[in-house]
Amino acid sequence: MRKPMVAGNWKMHKTQEEGLALVRAIRAGLSSHGKVEVLVAPPFTAIQVVVGEVADTEIKVGGQNVYCENQGAFTGEISPVMLKAAGCSHAIIGHSERRHVFGETGDLLHRKVHAALNAGLDVIYCLGETLEEREGGQTEAVVERQLNEVLDGDVKPARMILAYEPVWAIGTGRNATPEQAQAVHAFLRAKTTGIWGPNAAGNLRILYGGSVKPDNAASLMICPDVDGALVGGACLKAESFLAIVGAAADSV
Numbered sequence: 616m617r618k619p620m621v622a623g624n625w626k627m628h629k630t631q632e633e634g635l636a637l638v639r640a641i642r643a644g645l646s647s648h649g650k651v652e653v654l655v656a657p658p659f660t661a662i663q664v665v666v667g668e669v670a671d672t673e674i675k676v677g678g679q680n681v682y683c684e685n686q687g688a689f690t691g692e693i694s695p696v697m698l699k700a701a702g703c704s705h706a707i708i709g710h711s712e713r714r715h716v717f718g719e720t721g722d723l724l725h726r727k728v729h730a731a732l733n734a735g736l737d738v739i740y741c742l743g744e745t746l747e748e749r750e751g752g753q754t755e756a757v758v759e760r761q762l763n764e765v766l767d768g769d770v771k772p773a774r775m776i777l778a779y780e781p782v783w784a785i786g787t788g789r790n791a792t793p794e795q796a797q798a799v800h801a802f803l804r805a806k807t808t809g810i811w812g813p814n815a816a817g818n819l820r821i822l823y824g825g826s827v828k829p830d831n832a833a834s835l836m837i838c839p840d841v842d843g844a845l846v847g848g849a850c851l852k853a854e855s856f857l858a859i860v861g862a863a864a865d866s867v
């Protein structure tokens with residue numbers, strides 16, 4: 616039985632003070648402890664205060680991005696060792712904004728995934744097609760390529776979470792339908808079964824991301840291969856984030 620995860624990607628939002636207020640409200644309102652793994656990914660500047668606030672809870676903290684080296688002359692970057700030492704348990708890698716706004720390539724993402732795993736971070740690896748790719752019938756080919764970009768014999772499935780985030784659904788208010796999400800998740804489950812075998816792939820969590828809101832979360836969460844959500848806009852308010860956590864809990 617896969618325990619769903621609901622992860623909030625705060626993106627470039629929230630000062631320390633605002634982040635603290637948000638995570639306090641999440642903490643206070645969380646009633647489904649145990650059923651759902653809850654993670655917040657604040658901007659780097661707010662990680663420390665958020666980690667302090669959730670230290671005695673089950674709420675996990677992740678980095679939104681990470682570099683592929685542990686230290687060195689890489690101005691502006693944050694290393695996996697730094698994230699781990701700051702109290703993060705996870706790193707989000709391959710988010711479409713990293714791929715499309717910052718031009719991150721498959722080769723770089725491969726190195727990032729390995730560096731994060733080596734530093735003891737679990738990885739939430741994002742993948743998803745653009746609208747043009749979907750309309751051109753390329754969805755499966757694109758996500759398969761993105762999966763193959765980072766997986767090799769060193770990547771242990773127990774430390775990986777996938778997040779299917781169709782680019783056309785991110786921040787647009789146009790979520791994938793449950794049928795569209797389920798179809799891609801089932802495809803990813805089948806592909807990872809081929810790589811890792813049925814047990815490991817059966818335990819792999821595949822999150823859906825892209826305009827998840829309180830009013831569509833339940834219909835997405837009940838899909839058999841949707842194991843939670845990676846939430847952007849709706850995670851910036853405790854009320855809507857908690858409603859999505861509640862929908863994930865109800866799907867168990």
Ligand code: 13P
Binds near residue numbers: 780849
């Ligand atoms: P939205 O929920 O704002 O569409 O963002 C999704 C996302 O990119 C989460 O990583």
